[in-house]
Amino acid sequence: MRPIPASTTAAAAALLFLNTVRGQAGTEQSEANLKDPNQECAPYSYPPVAAALTQFPPIWEPCAGILPGDSAGQAKFAAMNASVPQIAPKGLLGVPTPNLPYPATDPDCWWTASTCTTPKASGVKPDIAAVPEPKTLGYGFDDGPNCSHNAFYDYLLQKEQKATMFYIGSNTLDWPLQAQRAVADGHEICVHSWSHRSMTAFTNEQVFAELWYTMQAIKLVTGYTPTCWRPPLGDVDDRVRYIAQQLGLDNVLWKTNSNDWEVSSGAATPQQVQANYQALIDMANNGSLATTGTIMLTHELNNYTMQTAIDNYPALAQAFSHIVPVFVAMNKTQLYVETNYTEKTFSQYTSSANSSSGPAAGGSSAGGSGSGSSTSSSGNSTSTSGKAAGASAGVALRPAGALSVMVALALFGALCL
Ligand SMILES: *[C@@H]1O[C@H](CO)[C@@H](O)[C@H](O)[C@H]1NC(C)=O
Numbered sequence: 001m002r003p004i005p006a007s008t009t010a011a012a013a014a015l016l017f018l019n020t021v022r023g024q025a026g027t028e029q030s031e032a033n034l035k036d037p038n039q040e041c042a043p044y045s046y047p048p049v050a051a052a053l054t055q056f057p058p059i060w061e062p063c064a065g066i067l068p069g070d071s072a073g074q075a076k077f078a079a080m081n082a083s084v085p086q087i088a089p090k091g092l093l094g095v096p097t098p099n100l101p102y103p104a105t106d107p108d109c110w111w112t113a114s115t116c117t118t119p120k121a122s123g124v125k126p127d128i129a130a131v132p133e134p135k136t137l138g139y140g141f142d143d144g145p146n147c148s149h150n151a152f153y154d155y156l157l158q159k160e161q162k163a164t165m166f167y168i169g170s171n172t173l174d175w176p177l178q179a180q181r182a183v184a185d186g187h188e189i190c191v192h193s194w195s196h197r198s199m200t201a202f203t204n205e206q207v208f209a210e211l212w213y214t215m216q217a218i219k220l221v222t223g224y225t226p227t228c229w230r231p232p233l234g235d236v237d238d239r240v241r242y243i244a245q246q247l248g249l250d251n252v253l254w255k256t257n258s259n260d261w262e263v264s265s266g267a268a269t270p271q272q273v274q275a276n277y278q279a280l281i282d283m284a285n286n287g288s289l290a291t292t293g294t295i296m297l298t299h300e301l302n303n304y305t306m307q308t309a310i311d312n313y314p315a316l317a318q319a320f321s322h323i324v325p326v327f328v329a330m331n332k333t334q335l336y337v338e339t340n341y342t343e344k345t346f347s348q349y350t351s352s353a354n355s356s357s358g359p360a361a362g363g364s365s366a367g368g369s370g371s372g373s374s375t376s377s378s379g380n381s382t383s384t385s386g387k388a389a390g391a392s393a394g395v396a397l398r399p400a401g402a403l404s405v406m407v408a409l410a411l412f413g414a415l416c417l
């Protein structure tokens with residue numbers, strides 16, 4: 001993970017400034033209809049986010065702690081801190097300590113050291129690293145919402161395929177209408193931290209803040225509060241697991257890694273990534289998954305990772321008996337804290353997914369704040385409007401000025417992912 005240059009803050013501030021003076025927000029639907037990635041990624045201002053920014057930490061900065069005026073956050077944290085497992089942070093403000101001495105006995109169930117997923121501290125729930133159903137792929141993507149995700153989400157919609165999207169809080173506030181699209185399309189949304197740093201390298205309070213503010217961000221823009229998360233880089237131990245659990249978040253890891261995210265840095269080649277996808281397909285075909293399913297780490301990070309997911313989808317769909325969102329495979333019907341959304345069970349999803357009778361969506365129409373949608377969703381309700389029909393909502397597109405794009409690139413270029 002690359003360090004974040006100090007210029008990130010300035011770039012983020014500049015982006016926010018531009019947001020307020022340049023772009024106008026459309027709607028979830030108008031954003032979803034854009035086909036040109038440059039237009040998709042032109043910054044815009046979304047009033048509910050603009051009005052709430054003081055209630056959030058600086059976008060893309062590691063969370064230094066709970067904000068002074070956040071009495072709800074302070075109370076929630078105060079109620080749990082005394083019972084958090086006594087494990088020292090493994091670094092400072094999200095940056096791991098290099099060559100940290102750590103016992104081979106793995107006392108903390110530190111995934112980064114050992115890929116441990118069965119906690120050693122008492123009262124801590126095990127990770128979800130695989131789905132239980134045979135020959136079933138728990139399908140999910142990290143690091144979104146990516147502003148340029150329309151081609152990928154269009155493809156999933158066309159295949160009537162839902163997935164679990166692990167959203168970064170900072171991306172969610174940068175691209176709120178893109179986050180709303182996940183709900184509109186019937187995907188599951190989970191938390192992927194605020195700033196995408198190493199979670200074990202935060203203090204208890206900072207771990208709490210990285211999760212808490214991402215939950216609040218997703219609630220603000222979609223109307224729903226997630227009950228699941230995935231640690232960036234898989235970096236979790238029993239201390240971090242416990243804090244997430246106290247926030248009501250189930251921890252999702254993976255069994256196999258596509259390494260798709262490493263191609264942009266040169267740490268992996270496309271050939272290696274394809275071999276990883278092929279190994280997954282082989283496992284489905286050669287009996288390795290006869291009694292259990294699996295989860296592979298894949299990303300909504302950039303054009304390459306999303307296109308590679310598309311290119312491999314037909315072979316995956318052929319090899320696996322079922323490809324389902326993670327919490328469909330877990331039969332977790334109450335996916336969000338709010339009770340007006342019901343996810344499908346495994347049997348409901350697999351008996352209706354991609355049927356000829358229309359969208360299999362369990363998801364509601366967008367519940368984004370300010371959108372006025374009041375349609376409650378149920379696992380077997382029929383979606384009211386196929387997104388593919390895509391009637392324009394008649395909203396002015398925001399300008400895709402070269403300046404906005406440059407500032408956006410400066411910001412994204414500074415990210416560590
Ligand atoms: C939380 O607990 C840790 C030790 O378990 C302690 O170091 C820290 O000061 C506590 N934080 C707050 C805000 O009380």
Ligand SMILES: *[C@@H]1O[C@H](CO)[C@@H](O)[C@H](O)[C@H]1NC(C)=O
Pocket residue numbers: 278279280282283286287288
């Ligand atoms: C199935 O394929 C996987 C991935 O290539 C391989 O690791 C595993 O050994 C194979 N198992 C069998 C039983 O052939």
Ligand SMILES: *[C@@H]1O[C@H](CO)[C@@H](O)[C@H](O)[C@H]1NC(C)=O
Pocket residue numbers: 037145146147148171300301302303304412
């Ligand atoms: C989204 O994907 C585009 C490429 O399609 C990439 O240039 C951009 O950096 C990504 N943005 C984020 C926030 O990951």
Ligand SMILES: *[C@@H]1O[C@H](CO)[C@@H](O)[C@H](O)[C@H]1NC(C)=O
Pocket residue numbers: 148151152303304306307310
């Ligand atoms: C990736 O970029 C190519 C070329 O611009 C485009 O045709 C394709 O649709 C993009 N794929 C995704 C998943 O965005």
Ligand SMILES: *[C@@H]1O[C@H](CO)[C@@H](O)[C@H](O)[C@H]1NC(C)=O
Pocket residue numbers: 132329330331345346347
């Ligand atoms: C989900 O429900 C199915 C029956 O529809 C059952 O076979 C499966 O064991 C359940 N899975 C979990 C994780 O509870």
Ligand SMILES: *[C@@H]1O[C@H](CO)[C@@H](O)[C@H](O)[C@H]1NC(C)=O
Pocket residue numbers: 223338339340364365366367373374375376377
């Ligand atoms: C679901 O309920 C929450 C409040 O609990 C509300 O904010 C949201 O708009 C509702 N969403 C839908 C789609 O009804």
Ligand SMILES: *[C@@H]1O[C@H](CO)[C@@H](O)[C@H](O)[C@H]1NC(C)=O
Pocket residue numbers: 348378380
């Ligand atoms: C549809 O939902 C209703 C109420 O939520 C439930 O009673 C019924 O069994 C569901 N039907 C199917 C086919 O899942």
Ligand SMILES: CC(=O)N[C@H]1CO[C@H](CO)[C@@H](O)[C@@H]1O
Pocket residue numbers: 158159160317354
């Ligand atoms: C996996 C699969 O069978 N996908 C199909 C879902 O339905 C659409 C048409 O509605 C097909 O194009 C996909 O191939």
Ligand SMILES: [Zn+2]
Pocket residue numbers: 142143192196232233417
């Ligand atoms: Zn990630």
